[in-house]
Amino acid sequence: MTLKLGCIADDYTGASDLANTLTRAGLRTVQTIGVPADDLALPEVDAVVVSLKSRSIEASVAVARSREADKWLRGRGADHVLFKICSTFDSTDAGNIGPVMDALAGDAGDGIVLVTPAFPETRRTVYQGNLFVGHVPLNESPLKDHPLNPMHDANLVRVLARQSRRRIGLVDLATVVHGPEAVGHRLAELAGQGIGAAIVDAVFDADLSAIGAAALKSRVSVGASGIGLGLARALVAAGHVHSHSLAHHADAPVGGMAACLAGSCSQATLQQIAQAERIMPVLRLDAERLVAGAGETERALAWAVERLGRGPVLIASSAGPDQVGAVQAKHGREAAGHAIEQAMADLADGLVRTGVRRLIVAGGETSGAVVDRLNIPGFQVGREIAAGVPVLRAIGAETGDMLLALKSGNFGGPQFFADALGLMQ
Secondary structure, three states: OOOOEEEEEOOHHHHHHHHHHHHHOOOOEEEEEOOOOOOOOOOOOOEEEEEOOOOOOOHHHHHHHHHHHHHHHHHOOOOOEEEEOOOOOOOEOOEOHHHHHHHHHHHHOOOOEEEEOOEHHHOEEEEOOEEEEOOEEHHHOHHHHOOOOOOOOOEHHHHHHOOOOOOEEEEOHHHHOOOHHHHHHHHHHHHHOOOOEEEEOEOOHHHHHHHHHHHOOOOEEEEOHHHHHHHHHHHHHOOOOOOOOOOHHHHOOOOOEEEEEEOOOOHHHHHHHHHHOOOOOEEEOOHHHHHHOOOHHHHHHHHHHHHHHHOOEEEEOOOOHHHHHHHHHHHOHHHHHHHHHHHHHHHHHHHHHOOEEEEEEEOHHHHHHHHHHHOOOEEEEEEEEEOOEEEEEEEOOOOOOOEEEEEOOOOOOOOHHHHHHHHOO
């Protein structure tokens, strides 16, 4: 297997988003969970997205895991590696975007790294280095209340400079609209000034093509699925990849029951849970009891088992900012988050043991905990449920055939759970 594009994603839902984007652009793509074992049988592919759960862990550990993934990808022929981050640049001043970028660029020998989380299709744009979520700056969006990585600065030049050892510059929109050669020329100018990474503006879909073509001339880039789309287009345009239609085997029907788990506290997911109550039984967990270990997971599993024979169910640990803040204040942010993630993983394991073979999970950290517990080494990418969220068929799973959907908190429309179940019949 010789890869045309290697990707390292810092969480599992982001990896699914990217794998979906690459597949739509014509690249045969597989998403793996962690660095694959040598004996994992993978189909012939153009791109592999290695999923890591490294967004909110200690920076040194994130760096070590990312370098291991980079070594595996380059060992299979990938000349360019994209470090895939969230389109909302979720991070803190301690990392982990900057430290991982520094390490990968240093290993590759790149003088300057192109960085952009822009993805206009999902209403993430960058202008004059400032990230917008829809019509508002990042620091005015719901991300200001993110339970793990609250974002209080929309200027990505400043944000990345606080994390990285490299000097950070800007390639503005006026340059991007003149195409990949203009972007490349500006990057060379910045490198000559000692700049080691550059935030790149992107407001329109066409900007991604120019950015991808420019990025492909280096060995490392950093960004969200938008830059992945630009890279895929550049590979197809240059004849390095022949565009392939989506293989429908990836989401062919499977038997068994269906269930949904929601751990995200985003406004989008909270709305989706409210809509789901119209079509299926929904159990809202008590976060305080989950963290305290007061039998809440056992109660929830018993509740689900009673109802699964009649159709899908949804179990949610999601809560509003005030409730989340109260639990974090009492137990600590990291301890509370870890306890809830592990409780949701326990529930997923119990559901699968009872015969669930179609599982929908909302929330990046929740999805990571669930997939780790189920010990699924990889996925084939199927049809798109919502922008950035495909149906996934498990590869090498101990349970055999299984379909999943892993959704980042802010993704999908109000009817997401119904839409997902409809495609996973």
